[in-house]
Amino acid sequence: MAFSRYTIILALVAGCLFHSGVQALWPIPTTLETGTSALKISPTFYFNVQIEGAPQDLWDAVAQSQYYLKNDQLGRLVVGRGANDTTALASAMTLSHLTLSLANGATVEPISSEAVKPLGTRSEEYSLIIPADGSAATLTANSTLGLYRGLTTFNQLFYYYGGVIYTLLAPIAITDTPAYPFRGLALDTSRNYYPVHDILRTLDAMSWVKINTFHWHITDSQSFPLEVAQYPELAINGAYSPQEVYTASDVQYIVQYAAARGIDVMMEIDTPGHTAIIAATYPDYVACFDASPWAKFANEPPAGQLRFALPEVMNFTASLLTNIAETLPSYYFSTGGDELNTNCYADDYLTQQQLNSTGTTLNGALDTFTQTTHGALIAQGKTPVVWEEMVLNWNISLSNETIVMIWISSADAAAVAGKGFRIIQAPSNYFYLDCGAGEWLGDDPTGNSWCDPFKTWSKAYTFDPLANLTEAQYNLVLGGEQLLWSEQSGPENVDPIVWPRAASSAEIFWSGKQPTGAALNVTEALPRLHDIRYRMVQRGVNAIPLQPQWCALRPDACDLYA
């Protein structure tokens, strides 16, 4: 990005700008200066796209932005919801347009192409200037993806009262760059199924807080809702019903919808554990299928894991993974690898027979399995992603570029970094959205959530991505994500259980710190989180209230020591 150019613009308006805690923006930009002038959006406001050969998805993004600008109709979160702003608005100047342009030298590609480039090669930064005098606002970036991020910010700046759309903080100057390249949300669509439109709505909400990766844990032991052209029986026999399937065209639609919103879809086919339902199609491929008591053979019912020691299972898995991965634009594909139950294999005749006849250990067989499946993915240009057990619990030769997701505890990041792997932070003790909902197993009325208590937005917000790492290891941290495992969730509660909490990690990994350079702080953040939460409600997402509205209208009045 050509920062020098914006530095000049900033210098011109610096006289009337000052740093301020703006309650409107989430995630908070890298640098942010605001004034104290009221500025109204003209009824004829338009977006002026000054980009030669602008791609269709940029036009779509502009249309969406225009729609939000008009229809958010969010009242300012103060007592009166903006009724006291009318005096300031009477004399306010009017903003007539926002000009979008790319920096000199930028090549024009669709947002959808930019969004799925390898991590570290995407350009998400942008610069947004809104003068106070009614002259044109400008949004500039190095890519259409950067422009998309800037439009998202632009939409968060404006409130509505009595027919007027306005800000009280002009002039505004923002330059913004993400702190980390990976900012995700994970959804498990196997324990319970989510219709496509619920996923699309979730992608919309993700885009509003600049989350750029949808980690789609699409299959598990309970159901296999993914239609795979080469293995159609997996979904026919493994989905909960013919209606609860993601068809090949559903997946393509979701992937495109995501990409147009700056979101890469990283799919996970968890293997070799979490695969019981494959037995409904290939009974010989799954050990201890539905064995009881399930607790001896799995972390949750039904038991059942791929017989990874068998050559035919290894070949099947490699073929399955590549058949799926080749349909997806993402460079990343997760093969899972968590929660393998060794007792299941110890009791499995076919596995033991194979190990004995070849003189292989279980670890050796898993190494071969993993190298084969990963080798197939790498041959397609994909980077494998695994859960932490693959490097911490097993002795397996993984390619150096393998990305490791930390989930069991935030304390495990250092051990993974110590092995030199890149990390995605997904620790259950901060980021699991399903914790705290009580026991879901039957016949256990005094049982509790295994990862109790509930992880509030503020608990999640205190996560430190670099904790316990050496400075030399910092560059291994790609980012992080919050996750919804769906034993107790479905379309009925996806909005309130995810939002606005998932915005916490979005800010940790986009902003990293406050514009002042100070560390992120829950007290500073709460009014802004209320703001984006109320805006989400205006846009039709059922985000939970974080506090009584009395508190939302009075920043800090409901703090512990207020």
Next chain:
Amino acid sequence: MAPSRHVGILALVAGCLLPSSVLALWPIPSTLETGMTALKVSPAFYFDVQVEGAPADLYEAVAQAQYYLANDKLGRLVVGRGANDTTALASAKTLSKLTLSLTSSATTESISSEAVKPLGTRSEEYALTIPADGSAATLTANSTLGLYRGLTTFNQLFYYYNGVTYTLLAPIAITDTPAYPFRGLALDTARNYYPVSDILRTLDAMSWVKINTFHWHITDSQSFPLEVAQYPELAINGAYSPQEVYTESDVQYIVAYAAARGIDVMMEIDTPGHTSIIATTYPDYIACFDETPWAQYANEPPAGQLRFALPEVVNFTASLLADVAKTLPSSYFSTGGDELNTNCYAKDYPTQLQLNSTGMTLNGALNTFTQVSHAALMAEGKTPVVWEEMVLNWNLTLANETIVMVWISSADALAVAEKGFRIIHAPSNYFYLDCGAGGWVGGYPAGNSWCDPFKTWSEAYTFDPLANLTQAQYELVLGGEQLLWSEQSGPENLDPIVWPRAASSAEIFWSGKQPTGAPLNVTEALPRLHDIRYRMVQRGLNPIQLQPQWCALRPDACDLTA
């Protein structure tokens, strides 16, 4: 009711009936016999109302039952969702009608009138018989309210597959009477506001599980959303916005909608605490309004309580309560009385001046206040309802008929019973639906829910209404309710946080025990709760998933030790 008549009918079909655990019904009826014959609902099925002078709300209830019968389209919760039932259905008889009638001695009143009669004088029992041979089913009761309950049961009996609505359990014979007269759900509409449509949907869901009281905690310190004709400023100044008000006609609509569904609306105006926002209209009536640090003056922000020692506040409160109560048909009205903060009054000059000048203690003043406000309600024919502190923490003279709600702990029921008061069980350690969502006050990321953990359906279901009580005290237990306090709730998460969990107390207080006489049991209950939960989804409600669907389709497979 004349059970003898139904005993005769039962005897006729007893040869082919056997007691069985039916997965369909919630709450489970007092007596229940089912067979193993498939029976289809005729496409021309109709409800034959043989009730002279049947009221309009009975006809509306019948129309609603007809609608559910045609539109529930719930597939049986088994693998295949009913695909394996087609053979049995091929030769099944067809049910052409359900005849509704009242017993010979019954007088015909509207459901709405029956629903708001005093506790102990309502007739909710009914008898439902569905022969296996296709002859008419019959529903008989002593009141239209009993017929309404029977229609609710009737609708739960049928499943849908491929165009056919059917049961596999004919013949069916049910006689059913509630174990307790009070079965409630409490909703706080003050911490956050719920639009009328959300309340109506909640009333519908309540009726599906035979809950008969909507405990409406309508005001609190944070907002006063109730329009009161004599005191219009309370809502004008105290509601979050002019749009977030329950107008008089809203309240009347809600009350009528509830009554037509067999639900009494018990409103609560919590006094003298939980009244801070009244200060925006009557600043002189409130002590320590918005005082800081709030934690010294209140359990949550904002601080502020009625100056109950002042005569003008006593008179205002009595007038306000009576004005509100007289617009409501219910015989019950709650004046609250929880969480009084004595430090607030100790530091309040007008209160101390009044106490000193009259030589009264704070307790004495509260006694006068309570007697005056309760007397005003009793003069309107209302029975006062209070929170437990009014009898356990203060020495007040309350009318013997006063009903006491136990909330702090289930252990407190005994102490209240020992004082001879009737009890509604609302213990936070079993029945608070808001527990477990983490801390909500700001600036406290390590904070947890004060009543952590989350109360699962099964934890709630193990509540024993008679625990610790002597047999002589049993009759003091009117029933109980689950409660949603709304610091972290609003219309966005109302359905998933309430349902299906609130069905737990509905069954405890309707059924009391299994039809076999055995105590209620979480393992027996779970498949039935899944059933009503999936039916709720079919009817447009958003209840949470209790387990992965894999478990819902396989009763007991996901029990702890399965």
